[in-house]
Amino acid sequence: MPLDPKRTVAELRELQELTGDADGAQRVAWTDTWVKAQKWMAGKLAGIEMEFDEARNQWWTLPGDSDRALIIGGHLDSVPNGGWLDGALNVVAGSEVLRRIADEGEPPVTVRLVSWADEEGARFSRSLFGSSAAAGSMADQDELRERKDAEGTALPDAIAAHGVDLDGATGARRQLESAAAYLELHIEQGPVLESMDLPLGVVLGTFGVERHLVTFRGQAAHAGSTPMDKRQDALAGAAKLELEIREIAKRIGEGAVCTIGSVVTKPGIVTSVVETAECLLDQRHLDATQLAEMLSNAEAASRRFAQEENVEVEWERIWNIEPILFDDELIELADESIREVAGTSRRLPSGPLHDAAEVSRAGIPTVMLFVQSLRGLSHTKLEDTKEEHIELSVQALDRLADRAVEWVGSR
Numbered sequence: 207m208p209l210d211p212k213r214t215v216a217e218l219r220e221l222q223e224l225t226g227d228a229d230g231a232q233r234v235a236w237t238d239t240w241v242k243a244q245k246w247m248a249g250k251l252a253g254i255e256m257e258f259d260e261a262r263n264q265w266w267t268l269p270g271d272s273d274r275a276l277i278i279g280g281h282l283d284s285v286p287n288g289g290w291l292d293g294a295l296n297v298v299a300g301s302e303v304l305r306r307i308a309d310e311g312e313p314p315v316t317v318r319l320v321s322w323a324d325e326e327g328a329r330f331s332r333s334l335f336g337s338s339a340a341a342g343s344m345a346d347q348d349e350l351r352e353r354k355d356a357e358g359t360a361l362p363d364a365i366a367a368h369g370v371d372l373d374g375a376t377g378a379r380r381q382l383e384s385a386a387a388y389l390e391l392h393i394e395q396g397p398v399l400e401s402m403d404l405p406l407g408v409v410l411g412t413f414g415v416e417r418h419l420v421t422f423r424g425q426a427a428h429a430g431s432t433p434m435d436k437r438q439d440a441l442a443g444a445a446k447l448e449l450e451i452r453e454i455a456k457r458i459g460e461g462a463v464c465t466i467g468s469v470v471t472k473p474g475i476v477t478s479v480v481e482t483a484e485c486l487l488d489q490r491h492l493d494a495t496q497l498a499e500m501l502s503n504a505e506a507a508s509r510r511f512a513q514e515e516n517v518e519v520e521w522e523r524i525w526n527i528e529p530i531l532f533d534d535e536l537i538e539l540a541d542e543s544i545r546e547v548a549g550t551s552r553r554l555p556s557g558p559l560h561d562a563a564e565v566s567r568a569g570i571p572t573v574m575l576f577v578q579s580l581r582g583l584s585h586t587k588l589e590d591t592k593e594e595h596i597e598l599s600v601q602a603l604d605r606l607a608d609r610a611v612e613w614v615g616s617r
């Protein structure tokens with residue numbers, strides 16, 4: 207069968223009809239609806255070798271002349287009341303490419319499609335379950351054993367109902383042993399491509415993140431009896447920092463983002479100067495050096511403001527992750543593929559993490575394609591992409607798959 211991008215759009219609508227409702231997509235991992243989606247996908251690829259691995263990742267394989275494998279990946283699971291494209295586009299578009307390649311006879315290298323299990327982490331707040339198991343980076347089994355969903359079902363029980371043993375899940379690692387390249391198409395989930403009027407872009411990598419709790423400590427004092435020049439107002443330090451991080455992000459540039467998402471003040475009453483202000487700070491950049499620079503700039507600024515306001519400040523790291531950079535040569539091939547089908551390409555970083563980041567961390571050359579999202583919306587039923595852009599994205603993935611097959615074969 208020749209490539210038919212219109213069929214991808216039709217199949218995505220069919221999947222939405224089958225597994226969604228008036229509130230959006232309901233393919234939450236480890237539910238019957240998710241399994242229904244997996245069976246539906248298996249039906250669309252009947253005739254191609256299919257298996258579930260130890261983490262319930264779903265794999266299709268076209269054996270090639272060489273065992274070295276090009277992998278195309280995505281995820282069928284969604285958040286509750288999710289969009290029709292997040293994750294599913296990658297799998298359904300990948301299936302179209304796989305059928306096209308299968309139709310042309312044995313490929314020179316093995317070509318595989320994977321639908322990763324539980325990318326979203328919607329039920330147990332643990333994202334990238336299947337891909338981290340396969341990548342060998344899943345190390346939080348002890349913590350996961352204690353996780354429960356909103357109904358009180360424990361994670362080990364929920365996944366056991368789908369044939370997955372928490373400790374055995376990492377057996378999925380064998381799936382990446384022969385992997386030579388990994389491709390993932392995804393909706394952008396942000397406004398950049400739409401604002402530039404471009405259908406497609408190449409993803410350079412995923413942002414590194416530094417997350418800190420920054421606490422300013424002053425002295426509670428009566429709001430009526432304490433003169434303005436005698437105050438140790440913790441909120442004043444926090445307020446100055448909030449405005450300064452915007453300047454820091456602007457100065458560093460290249461997509462830098464800094465956010466104080468929460469400030470909790472104590473005692474938090476109208477009759478007292480603020481004694482403590484706890485700020486949650488999130489900083490992101492694609493370049494590790496620049497990210498470190500942003501962090502040290504914010505730290506230095508906070509000390510300066512603490513001094514100015516006669517308060518103290520302390521920093522506690524909550525979470526961090528290094529930037530994950532995709533493969534230079536695959537980025538080049540992705541650029542060529544996009545230019546071929548859409549005329550212009552654009553390179554951009556990804557704010558959200560994706561399964562591709564786990565695969566890349568495992569040392570497998572990886573690249574992602576983004577297709578424009580309308581209004582930048584995702585994780586809502588309002589998520590949408592123009593049909594013509596979906597069709598272009600299938601074509602670009604197809605061209606990239608051909609280039610990548612050749613690239614894997616030549617290495």
Ligand SMILES: [Zn+2]
Pocket residue numbers: 281292293325392
């Ligand atoms: Zn996704």
